Amino acid sequence: xxxxxxxxxRTGGRDADGGDRLALVRRVVTTQRxxxxxxxELRGFDRPGVLARFAAGVGMRPYLARSRWGQPVAVLVxxxxxxxxxxxxxxxxxxxxxxxxxxxxxxxxxLTGTHLCPFSGTRRLIExxxxxxxxxxxxxxxxxxxGGADDGPLVLVAGDLNTLEPGVDHRDRIARLPAAYRxxxxxxxxxxxxxxxxxxxxxxxxxxxxxxxxxxxxxxxAPTRYGGGVEFSGMRLDYLLATTGLAAVARxxxxxxxDDTDRASDHCPVxxxxxxxxx
Numbered sequence: 656x657x658x659x660x661x662x663x664x665r666t667g668g669r670d671a672d673g674g675d676r677l678a679l680v681r682r683v684v685t686t687q688r689x690x691x692x693x694x695x696e697l698r699g700f701d702r703p704g705v706l707a708r709f710a711a712g713v714g715m716r717p718y719l720a721r722s723r724w725g726q727p728v729a730v731l732v733x734x735x736x737x738x739x740x741x742x743x744x745x746x747x748x749x750x751x752x753x754x755x756x757x758x759x760x761x762x763x764x765x766l767t768g769t770h771l772c773p774f775s776g777t778r779r780l781i782e783x784x785x786x787x788x789x790x791x792x793x794x795x796x797x798x799x800x801x802g803g804a805d806d807g808p809l810v811l812v813a814g815d816l817n818t819l820e821p822g823v824d825h826r827d828r829i830a831r832l833p834a835a836y837r838x839x840x841x842x843x844x845x846x847x848x849x850x851x852x853x854x855x856x857x858x859x860x861x862x863x864x865x866x867x868x869x870x871x872x873x874x875x876x877a878p879t880r881y882g883g884g885v886e887f888s889g890m891r892l893d894y895l896l897a898t899t900g901l902a903a904v905a906r907x908x909x910x911x912x913x914d915d916t917d918r919a920s921d922h923c924p925v926x927x928x929x930x931x932x933x934x
Contacts, residue, residue: 656906657736657759657931660689661768661813661893662924665882667698667726677709679919684713687911687926690933691757692731693768693813695750701727720744720753720768728814730755730768736933739763746785749778752814754789761904761931764809765793773817773886774839776848783851786812787858790898807900809931812860815893815922820862820874821849831888839886852894860896863927867905874925876910882921893925904930 668677684692692715700706701721706729710717715731720743722728728751732738737758744752749772756765767789772778793810819825819840825847829837842848856862864874876893878884895908908927916923 657691657764657929657933658687658689658926659691659693659766659811659813659895659929660684660687660924660926661693661695661815661895663695663770663815663893663920663922665696665920665922667696667700668919669699676919679915681709681712683911683915683919683924686915687924688733689926690733690736691755691766692733693753693766694729694731695726695768695770695815697727697729700729718753718755720751722749722751723747725750725770725772727751728753728768728770730766732757744769744785744789746782748772748782748785749774752786752789754793756793758934759809759931760934762809764811764901764931766811766813769812769814769816771814771816771818771851776818776840776842776850779816779818779848779851780854783816783818783854787854790855790858790860807898809901810860810898811901812855812896813894816851816855817892818851819847819849820891820894821853821856825849828888828890833885836886852896855896859898861899861902863895863897863902863905863908864891864925866902867908867927869907869909872910874910876923876925878921879912879919879923880917882917882919884921887921893922895925895927901929906930
């Protein structure tokens, strides 16, 4: 099995009042032991040595995408996974996007870790379009074979998409938000804005929470019990989206909710097990 996890750790695991949550973040990562980890809100992780020390502490190799206006994102890889390629997505994301391709028993797997703009649905839609382009490019150059994933390329988009999922009635959770935050999720005509995730699904990606999630779990990731988050109201904003070839081998997609995750961030991590292995 190959385990993939995505997590927004909130302002680099440190708070404005001096609180430091990084030890908790490391403990969660060590406990869950993902093979591929997409991290968001890495404030300060672009300073020399910060990400390298964190990655060494959890036994992984880091690949960072710096941010033009927001906070960096990163993808971390656990040995013995072999890196085939790694590069930031060259578009002006509010936060960023980092793409890493690794070798697996079913062929190359490309993971893009990202964090879409929190403030504007239109901006999120544009950023989702850039991600959809990376999916098309990866699908054209990466072909899965064997391991139950021989019906297509192995491509995964993971991260905090700051977007509510399509096909769900969100009126109650939107109504619970303060007005300033409610606007982030509404279009000009008052409809709930689910377009960014919708564009990625239209690009051929599959929502693993819907196909491999645990029965009865709505996948809500924000806020946590103790992590703050007045801008949230029991919302699913963090996603693992995969091409059909990868969705075919996805098992037990779940939100990690426990005392550590409740205190480590205002978002819970999401992880999935894939029925493939390293090579």
